[in-house]
Amino acid sequence: MTMEDIKLIEVKEDILADNDAAAKELRQRLKREKTCLINLMSSPGSGKTSLLLKTIEALKNDFRIAVIEADIDSLVDAEKIAQAGIQSVQLRTGGSCHCDVSMVTKGLAAIDAGAVDLIFLENVGNLVCPAEFDTGATKDVMILSIPEGDDKPLKYPLMFSKCHVLLINKIDFLPLSDFNPKLLKERVKRLNPGIEIFEVSCKTGQGIDRWVDWLKKTVSDYA
Amino acid sequence: MHELPVTEKILNIVVKHAQMNRVSRVVSITLKIGELSDLEGEWIQNYFNYLSKGTVAENAILKIEKVPIVFKCNRCQHEMEVKKEQLGEIICPHCSNKGDFSLISGREYFIKEMEAQ
Numbered sequence: 012m013t014m015e016d017i018k019l020i021e022v023k024e025d026i027l028a029d030n031d032a033a034a035k036e037l038r039q040r041l042k043r044e045k046t047c048l049i050n051l052m053s054s055p056g057s058g059k060t061s062l063l064l065k066t067i068e069a070l071k072n073d074f075r076i077a078v079i080e081a082d083i084d085s086l087v088d089a090e091k092i093a094q095a096g097i098q099s100v101q102l103r104t105g106g107s108c109h110c111d112v113s114m115v116t117k118g119l120a121a122i123d124a125g126a127v128d129l130i131f132l133e134n135v136g137n138l139v140c141p142a143e144f145d146t147g148a149t150k151d152v153m154i155l156s157i158p159e160g161d162d163k164p165l166k167y168p169l170m171f172s173k174c175h176v177l178l179i180n181k182i183d184f185l186p187l188s189d190f191n192p193k194l195l196k197e198r199v200k201r202l203n204p205g206i207e208i209f210e211v212s213c214k215t216g217q218g219i220d221r222w223v224d225w226l227k228k229t230v231s232d233y234a
Numbered sequence: 235m236h237e238l239p240v241t242e243k244i245l246n247i248v249v250k251h252a253q254m255n256r257v258s259r260v261v262s263i264t265l266k267i268g269e270l271s272d273l274e275g276e277w278i279q280n281y282f283n284y285l286s287k288g289t290v291a292e293n294a295i296l297k298i299e300k301v302p303i304v305f306k307c308n309r310c311q312h313e314m315e316v317k318k319e320q321l322g323e324i325i326c327p328h329c330s331n332k333g334d335f336s337l338i339s340g341r342e343y344f345i346k347e348m349e350a351q
């Protein structure tokens with residue numbers, strides 16, 4: 012076989028195009044159904060489940076809420092959420108490092124999405140992969156906790172650049188740490204000038220009200 | 235970290251184009267991947283070798299072209315290439331803006347072309 016037999020084929024296809032298109036469609040569907048989907052992302056151990064429980068507690072009289080659990084180790088989390096009296100669905104990501112639109116759609120099928128106002132998607136605990144796959148969520152929210160350090164925007168820039176909200180959790184740890192909130196905010200704002208940043212503590216309750224107010228406004232604007 | 239699902243998508247697209255162009259063997263595939271992605275070329279090739287067994291793309295070589303991270307300054311519209319290590323310290327060399335940029339490129343996941351017989 013000679014080199015002349017080889018031909019060049021122009022492919023020009025985006026690898027993530029299918030998922031991106033499905034995400035756009037899902038966002039439109041949720042808007043029609045007046046359901047707000049919040050994609051919650053963070054490292055393992057940053058306090059996603061505690062924050063979720065605290066948030067649900069503050070909002071359960073205002074909105075009908077459901078939770079989609081995608082975290083690999085989350086059977087425990089799903090039980091905690093169920094104990095709080097909230098409808099929750101455990102997704103089997105099959106060990107996958109992230110959640111994509113097809114998985115979210117399966118989760119939504121198990122919830123009566125038309126009958127809830129607000130759904131939290133607890134994404135897989137990881138700052139790399141969930142950043143690259145649009146889930147179709149209305150808003151992307153990430154949690155960074157004080158013990159993780161203020162250098163994380165330098166290591167995981169994509170995650171910080173795509174989120175609408177950053178929650179700096181475990182703010183009660185600040186006096187014990189050399190974490191510099193001012194430096195962190197500067198680093199984040201350079202990547203994402205429009206991001207909202209709230210300092211919170213699930214332990215002391217500090218700042219939870221501001222985050223909850225943001226959610227109330229977001230859900231109300233959406234309905 | 236998610237090389238496996240991404241590689242599956244690459245293979246599906248490549249097989250589709252091979253059928254459309256009626257070729258029997260794919261020799262190489264050129265990908266354009268943004269510097270912001272954490273994909274490792276070596277792992278994509280390993281997964282590809284595994285997944286493509288028995289398909290027209292078996293033994294194809296993956297060539298990766300990295301696409302630089304480029305930001306546009308929203309104040310003076312100046313476009314600048316930024317290294318991954320400098321992401322937290324971006325300053326516009328033109329107007330000294332420190333906090334208002336839009337990402338122009340660096341997130342690409344694109345199959346550019348393939349060579350086939």
